[in-house]
Amino acid sequence: MASEEQEEQASGISKLLEKAKGYVAEKLANIPTPEASVTDVNFKTANLSSVDYSANVSVKNPYPHSIPICEISYILKSDTRTIASGTIPDPGSLKGKDTTMLDVAVKIPHSIAISLVRDIGADWDIDYQLDIGLTIDLPVIGNITIPLSTKGEIKLPTLKDLF
Template sequence: MAQLLDMAKKLVGHVKMPEANVSDVSLKHVSRDSATFNAQVSVINPYDHDLPIGEISYTLKSANRVIASGTMEDPGSVVANETTKLDIPIKVPYDVLVSLARDIGSDWDIDYELQLGLSMHIPIVGKFTLPLSKKGEIKLPTISDIF
């Protein structure tokens, strides 16, 4: 039995794993009660079959506080032997953005840290969560940009 487990560990160690990165985070939409940000994620699937994504969990932080968090259930699949681009909408209520006014007011942008977890089922390995993170700043539109 121990030999079988050792063989399985060696096999799993040589299995190619999907790779991903967050390419951009931007302001997507503004409404009366919230702002929606969009995170663009590129996922590379090294397998010759599609990989279904069970869920995507996200946490968006600014000024060392969580301003949005949640999960996106069943966002689709990662296409076989290709790079799949995913758009992840993140809705932030205005009252949270108003509380960040000091950071926004100084340079008219939001400094952020985004943490994502893409959960998928990989053959042989089983359920696997691919962790991602990105730090940056989102420039906000000025009144002249709107009009």
């Protein structure tokens, strides 16, 4: 008899745990997260070691308190070829109940920029895809990464830009 009673208690506890898991999963699924978008990608500077571009990222924080940004990672591709990648550690935080503009500096090494120039032809721009991962630290939940992707054309620097 004791074993039947123990089985019923175990079954009741198991059902209670399943309900609790479902409740927590539902609540976590409905937690708002910051929304981000790439607003612009522009030529910044050129020097003898690299060509620098700037990606402007707009991030809207739905929470009344600031949220730390753990890191920003990026991959810049032309066709399927990766031409630049990197990570920006600890770039600051998102303002509470506000939109924060982030400047993601993308460096294309000079050697890759030169090889792109040979492939470009007359229009002097490249079709690109920029993938950005914005990793933030949400209280209770932990680190989440907001994936962003944008495509477009960017102009390569001219000799005038270099000097």
